[in-house]
Amino acid sequence: MxxxxxxxxxxxxxxxxxxxxxxxxxxxxxxxxxxxxxxxxxxxxxxxxxxxxxxxxxxxxxxxxxxxxxxxxxxxxxxxxxxxxxxxxxxxxxxxxxxxxKTVVVNEVLTAGSQFGQLAPEAAPVSRAMIEFVSANPTGPLHVGHGRQAALGDALANLLATQGIQVHREFYYNDAGVQIANLALSVQARLNGLKPGDAAWPESAYNGEYIAEIATAFKASSEYKDDLEAIRQFAVAYLRNEQDIDLKTFGVKFDCYYLESSLYTDGSVAKIVDELQSIGKTYESEGALWLRTTGDGDDKDRVMKKSDGSFTYFVPDVAYHTSKWNRGFEKVINVQGSDHHGTIARVRSGLQGVAQKRGWEIPKTYPEYVLHKMVTVMRHGEEVKISKRAGSYVTVRDLVEWSGGVTPEMAGDERELALQRGRDAVRFFLISRKA
Structure with a gap:
């Protein structure tokens, strides 16, 4: 209506x-x-x-x-x-x-043309906003679950832009932590001639065939050497390029790719922890450092720093969102899967501590979240479990090409037209269920 x-x-x-x-x-x-x-x-x-x-x-x-x-x-x-x-x-x-x-809107659209529904910047409720979406780990290609985030985030960004808001699209690369270490170990195992199912195959390794493709590409490159850090850097760069191709196929562009690893190298994570400790927002128990999140609506306090000295995954998230506020983004919307619901209170609690320390006035509801259910993929009447570690998934690229009827023989305008058909159909399908 x-x-x-x-x-x-x-x-x-x-x-x-x-x-x-x-x-x-x-x-x-x-x-x-x-x-x-x-x-x-x-x-x-x-x-x-x-x-x-x-x-x-x-x-x-x-x-x-x-x-x-x-x-x-x-x-x-x-x-x-x-x-x-x-x-x-x-x-x-x-x-x-x-x-x-019912038909009055038709006349309005015909009269306004491409300006229908548009607001001038001076009429916008806020001048600028950041939409963070997709933000996949660079441990594999983008599957259809990431595709739903891409469709939702891009649609939301486009809608905000029509309301006169300057929209900044950001992709947060989780290029640090255990999953990246497992990626490097997986490629190293392939380089050593191992494959999934072998007795010596690492239990936490990724089993997808794309791991073998990375190993082959690394071995053929000038950067090849049996060094885990070199393998890690090559694998992350390789998969970032693959994800970029997936996003281009889907017609989604970003203004910024923010690296999680940069929050460690520039000292942001350590600084945030120090600030939270200095205002009494933390305490030590059972050999770990805890954040007092219950005072901000969480059901229990959360571990920030484990007994082995490593940080839990929400700590860099607090540092990342501190960066968002510090960059002047007072309106931030994160598009994430519903499995991230538990991290919302932790991130907001950490931000309130940072605001207290720095004298900032960050709203308690900052950042805002759009959470979506997972995508179920059916093949021949049976559900396909999406798992990069198990090597079971359907990529965004595959779905777009299949939906558009793209064939290997296509080239030029014919291929681009087929891709356009595919991405439009997939985008519509992925945003047709509410988030």
Whole structure:
């Protein structure tokens, strides 16, 4: 339902309610809410205000709904907006919009053209915003789960841009930690002639065939040497390039690729921990350093630094979001999978500590999050478990090429047209479920 029509109907309902209340000497009514019915035969929009008020006003909900409809029909412009309405069930009011109301947006689009829905920067609610999305570990190609993040994040960024907001798209590369170490070990094992299933194959290794491809490419490169750090650097660079190709195929661009490793090399992580300790936001227990997160809504305090001296994964996240605020991004939206829900309170708690130390006024709800459910892939009627470690996944590139009907023989404009078909279809599919 077009927002203009919705607001007009709410105004009419509010006026009718106020008149009814004054006529009968009743208390003021709350603002009515409209919902889209699940069943098409229940109309275009429905209102349950009669059910809400029946007890307080001591009236039968159907009788109240009928009285409200009679007053509503007297409102100026009602006939232009509503074709019909009916009282259903215990007191729901179901409305059907007129054809003129339904098609008014068509004329608006034709008149405004490409400027339809656009706001000028001076009318924007905020001047600039950052959307962080995809942010995949560089441990494998981008699978369809990452594709959903790419579609959601890019769509959200495009929408904000239409509202006059300067949008900054950022990809956070998790290029530090245990998973990257496992990636290097996996490639090293392949270089030594091992493969998944061998007795000496590392238990934590990645089993995908792409690991063998990285090993082959590294062996053929001028950088080849049996050194774990050299292997790590080559593997991360190789997979970053593969992910860049995936994103290009999907039509998604970023303004910045922020490296997690930089937060360690420039001392940001250590500095954040020191600051949180200096204000009493931490304590030591069981050989570990803990962050007091319960005071900020978490269900329990969280370990920041383990007994072996390594940091838990949310600590660099606090440093990263400190960087976002420090760079002037007061509006930040992170698009992440629902499995990240548990980290929200920890990151926000850490940021509140940083704000206290530095004299900043960071909102307690900073950053904002858009969480989405996982993508289920079916092949021949059976679910394909997405796992880079097991080597089981469907890449974004594969899905786009398959959806667009891309064949190896295609080239030039023919191939680009097929890719455009594929990416449009995949994008629509991946954002058709709410997040």
């Amino acid at each position: 077009l927002l203009t029509n919705k607001n007009r109907l709410i105004e009419m309902l509010s006026a009718a309610l106020l008149g009814l209340a004054q006529e009968r000497g009743l208390s003021d009514a709350p603002a009515p809410r409209l919902e889209r019915p699940k069943a098409v035969d229940h109309g275009d929009v429905a209102c349950n205000i009669a059910l809400q008020l029946s007890k307080a006003w001591k009236l039968n909900p159907r009788e109240l709904a009928q009285a409200l409809v009679e007053r509503l029909e007297q409102q100026p412009g009602y006939g232009d907006l509503i074709a019909s309405c009916e009282i259903a069930g215990p007191g729901f009011i179901n409305f059907r919009l007129s054809n003129a109301a």
